[in-house]
Amino acid sequence: MNHLSNEMQACIDECLACYRTCLSMAMNHCLEAGGPHVEKAHFTLMAECAEICRTSAHFMLIGGAHHKRTCAVCAEICDACAADCERVGDMQDCVEACRRCAESCHRMAA
Amino acid sequence: MNHLSNEMQACIDECLACYRTCLSMAMNHCLEAGGPHVEKAHFTLMAECAEICRTSAHFMLIGGAHHKRTCAVCAEICDACAADCERVGDMQDCVEACRRCAESCHRMAA
Amino acid sequence: MNHLSNEMQACIDECLACYRTCLSMAMNHCLEAGGPHVEKAHFTLMAECAEICRTSAHFMLIGGAHHKRTCAVCAEICDACAADCERVGDMQDCVEACRRCAESCHRMAA
Amino acid sequence: MNHLSNEMQACIDECLACYRTCLSMAMNHCLEAGGPHVEKAHFTLMAECAEICRTSAHFMLIGGAHHKRTCAVCAEICDACAADCERVGDMQDCVEACRRCAESCHRMAA
Numbered sequence: 101m102n103h104l105s106n107e108m109q110a111c112i113d114e115c116l117a118c119y120r121t122c123l124s125m126a127m128n129h130c131l132e133a134g135g136p137h138v139e140k141a142h143f144t145l146m147a148e149c150a151e152i153c154r155t156s157a158h159f160m161l162i163g164g165a166h167h168k169r170t171c172a173v174c175a176e177i178c179d180a181c182a183a184d185c186e187r188v189g190d191m192q193d194c195v196e197a198c199r200r201c202a203e204s205c206h207r208m209a210a
Numbered sequence: 211m212n213h214l215s216n217e218m219q220a221c222i223d224e225c226l227a228c229y230r231t232c233l234s235m236a237m238n239h240c241l242e243a244g245g246p247h248v249e250k251a252h253f254t255l256m257a258e259c260a261e262i263c264r265t266s267a268h269f270m271l272i273g274g275a276h277h278k279r280t281c282a283v284c285a286e287i288c289d290a291c292a293a294d295c296e297r298v299g300d301m302q303d304c305v306e307a308c309r310r311c312a313e314s315c316h317r318m319a320a
Numbered sequence: 321m322n323h324l325s326n327e328m329q330a331c332i333d334e335c336l337a338c339y340r341t342c343l344s345m346a347m348n349h350c351l352e353a354g355g356p357h358v359e360k361a362h363f364t365l366m367a368e369c370a371e372i373c374r375t376s377a378h379f380m381l382i383g384g385a386h387h388k389r390t391c392a393v394c395a396e397i398c399d400a401c402a403a404d405c406e407r408v409g410d411m412q413d414c415v416e417a418c419r420r421c422a423e424s425c426h427r428m429a430a
Numbered sequence: 431m432n433h434l435s436n437e438m439q440a441c442i443d444e445c446l447a448c449y450r451t452c453l454s455m456a457m458n459h460c461l462e463a464g465g466p467h468v469e470k471a472h473f474t475l476m477a478e479c480a481e482i483c484r485t486s487a488h489f490m491l492i493g494g495a496h497h498k499r500t501c502a503v504c505a506e507i508c509d510a511c512a513a514d515c516e517r518v519g520d521m522q523d524c525v526e527a528c529r530r531c532a533e534s535c536h537r538m539a540a
Contacts, residue, residue, distance in 0.1 A: 147272050237383050382477050
């Protein structure tokens with residue numbers, strides 16, 4: 101897959117890592133913990149984050165002209181998800197995956 | 211599904227209709243027609259369009275806070291795809307589905 | 321999109337309708353209702369149902385050789401989701417969408 | 431994400447690696463190479479493989495009851511894609527990613 105730059109490969113790595121962490125934490129940890137973990141605002145934000153990370157990786161893999169636009173939205177949602185996971189607490193894996201993904205997507209979108 | 215507004219339901223309709231048309235046309239009509247239909251720039255744009263329409267519908271169904279952001283990107287890519295399908299020719303179903311979806315997403319993103 | 325048969329178009333309709341209903345009900349109705357609606361077994365089954373319906377439609381749109389295999393899995397999961405939504409109660413839209421999609425996918429997979 | 435077993439984490443790794451390789455090779459290498467690389471049967475099989483790998487990983491991340499069913503379909507399609515990529519030639523990355531994913535999914539589905 102040498103048709104994609106190293107920087108883009110690294111951003112795809114972060115997007116898929118964040119997708120895995122957010123989806124898995126939401127559907128396993130959050131559903132089991134209950135309480136604030138399944139409040140609509142928090143849970144839907146995690147679902148949005150998993151979906152945009154999945155989509156953002158997809159756009160970079162396609163190799164078309166619009167991946168900067170999806171990376172920009174991804175960075176914004178990851179920033180929001182990291183902040184909300186910190187507020188809810190006991191979500192450190194998510195906070196870290198979202199922050200790394202946001203940083204990588206901000207750079208890619210620039 | 212009365213928790214979603216009529217306007218949002220209509221936009222989900224357009225996004226899923228455009229997703230169906232773009233994906234189906236690319237993988238059936240374009241691959242069979244060959245020539246300009248499988249040029250990288252055209253084919254990847256159709257793949258981007260199918261994916262962002264799918265994602266944009268997903269965000270509206272989730273009912274979270276960020277669907278305007280994905281609708282804005284969707285509108286932009288649908289506009290580009292409509293123009294490129296018109297340039298390539300013999301893609302009238304795609305042109306129309308992309309235009310209707312772009313119009314609906316522009317309104318939703320406003 | 322006349323390269324797809326009427327029967328397949330109808331099955332894509334049912335898959336996307338079931339995807340919309342399951343995802344939207346889970347993320348809006350279930351998260352707001354709480355209690356049994358957010359129990360892990362019920363909620364993850366709805367997420368599985370939404371995802372396989374989305375995928376099953378995608379396979380039919382691609383026009384490849386393996387859509388019968390995804391339709392068979394889709395029918396099985398829709399049957400399970402319909403039964404579980406009936407058990408939990410107050411999920412009639414989901415029960416009906418899952419039953420119609422299961423019936424259509426069983427036929428397509430045959 | 432310690433709620434998922436090591437074996438399942440390894441299978442998610444292989445599914446996402448195969449998804450990346452198949453999607454990226456199809457949309458970049460195959461579209462640029464043309465000829466047999468964009469024949470409908472080959473290209474749609476690669477698209478099916480990318481989609482089922484993406485879905486199979488999603489099912490394992492959800493943590494529900496049906497991931498063995500999607501892993502079984504994934505293994506079957508990856509086997510077919512590996513064989514077809516070998517036939518077309520100059521697709522060694524795909525052949526290897528498909529074989530590793532098929533092996534892992536066969537084990538998971540057992």
